[in-house]
Amino acid sequence: MNVLEIKNLKVGYKSLIGKFRVLDDVNLNIEEGEIIGVVGESGSGKSTLGQAIIKLLPPNSYYDGGEILFNGKNIISLKENEMTDVRGKGIFMIFQNPLNSLNPVKNIRDQLLEAIKVKYGKIDEDKANEIMLDVIKDVRLPDPKEIIMKYPHQLSGGQIQRVVISMALILKPKILIADEPTSALDVTIQAQIVKLFKELRENEKMSIIFITHDISLVYAIADRLVVMYAGRIMEDGNIEDTIKSPLHPYTQGLISSIPTISKRNGELKAIEGSPPSFLILPAGCKFNPRCPRVMDICKKEEPKISEVKGRKVRCWLYG
Numbered sequence: 001m002n003v004l005e006i007k008n009l010k011v012g013y014k015s016l017i018g019k020f021r022v023l024d025d026v027n028l029n030i031e032e033g034e035i036i037g038v039v040g041e042s043g044s045g046k047s048t049l050g051q052a053i054i055k056l057l058p059p060n061s062y063y064d065g066g067e068i069l070f071n072g073k074n075i076i077s078l079k080e081n082e083m084t085d086v087r088g089k090g091i092f093m094i095f096q097n098p099l100n101s102l103n104p105v106k107n108i109r110d111q112l113l114e115a116i117k118v119k120y121g122k123i124d125e126d127k128a129n130e131i132m133l134d135v136i137k138d139v140r141l142p143d144p145k146e147i148i149m150k151y152p153h154q155l156s157g158g159q160i161q162r163v164v165i166s167m168a169l170i171l172k173p174k175i176l177i178a179d180e181p182t183s184a185l186d187v188t189i190q191a192q193i194v195k196l197f198k199e200l201r202e203n204e205k206m207s208i209i210f211i212t213h214d215i216s217l218v219y220a221i222a223d224r225l226v227v228m229y230a231g232r233i234m235e236d237g238n239i240e241d242t243i244k245s246p247l248h249p250y251t252q253g254l255i256s257s258i259p260t261i262s263k264r265n266g267e268l269k270a271i272e273g274s275p276p277s278f279l280i281l282p283a284g285c286k287f288n289p290r291c292p293r294v295m296d297i298c299k300k301e302e303p304k305i306s307e308v309k310g311r312k313v314r315c316w317l318y319g
């Protein structure tokens with residue numbers, strides 16, 4: 001069963017030099033209990049996609065078309081007061097900059113209490129304290145009783161990240177959007193967070209959209225890999241097949257540029273060039289100027305998504 005259906009989503013930004021569209025023709029369905037890894041180089045539109053889903057885009061952004069269906073309702077046309085019912089228990093986002101998720105003038109205890117009230121309504125204090133200390137321990141924050149009395153500015157980046165993750169553990173949303181949720185964490189704690197996310201999927205049937213640069217991390221957690229480039233989905237398929245035999249030349253490039261122990265003396269190939277500016281996107285396939293397998297048609301016409309062996313790919317090699 002799909003918990004989220006994104007149809008032909010388009011999102012842009014207004015800047016001093018004009019408007020530019022970032023997300024284009026984004027189609028994505030997410031099933032209950034499914035973990036999706038969204039990868040792509042910096043600037044490919046991953047955070048914009050996450051923020052569009054929870055309707056917390058920056059003020060200079062605009063929806064330019066499409067639908068985001070959650071519980072049968074189009075998020076794009078919901079009013080702000082209707083969105084407050086969706087955010088939290090329905091959809092929760094761990095932002096790339098987790099300070100954005102916390103209130104600077106309230107201590108951690110008060111903020112976790114708010115999340116507990118959103119989830120459980122009225123609740124007695126002992127029970128609330130118990131839930132709070134449990135989640136703080138789950139994310140391996142040291143000295144839970146002391147840490148909850150602190151204010152966000154008194155915590156390190158990694159500690160703030162874990163406080164926000166503990167909010168997600170309290171709220172147990174239907175959909176968790178996690179934008180680089182473990183980037184400031186040590187690998188051992190990263191592994192613990194990945195374990196917690198997997199448990200939430202098992203126990204709560206939570207769906208997770210895991211946004212990251214780190215394909216190895218996605219491989220450890222996701223069922224499906226979604227590859228973005230220049231605001232488009234280039235490939236979308238089950239993680240095992242996509243990592244082992246990527247279809248799109250861009251995905252192939254991303255995967256062969258991952259350093260691994262086995263590649264110590266082997267080839268580590270960077271993708272030549274850099275992603276295009278959204279102000280001057282190339283004609284045709286947006287990856288064509290960097291593509292090792294570019295053909296004439298790639299420079300003229302943008303490919304649509306094709307289905308190949310149950311996977312999706314936007315490339316003329318399969319068109």
Ligand SMILES: Nc1ncnc2c1ncn2[C@@H]1O[C@H](COP(=O)(O)OP(=O)(O)OP(=O)(O)O)[C@@H](O)[C@H]1O
Nearest residue numbers: 013022041042043044045046047048049058060278
């Ligand atoms: N508030 C904004 N105003 C104007 N342009 C923006 C804004 N936020 C993002 N952009 C632009 O939108 C494009 C996509 O950015 P986005 O942050 O979604 O990419 P990303 O894939 O998440 O990148 P990263 O991996 O670096 O976080 C980039 O070109 C970025 O500069």
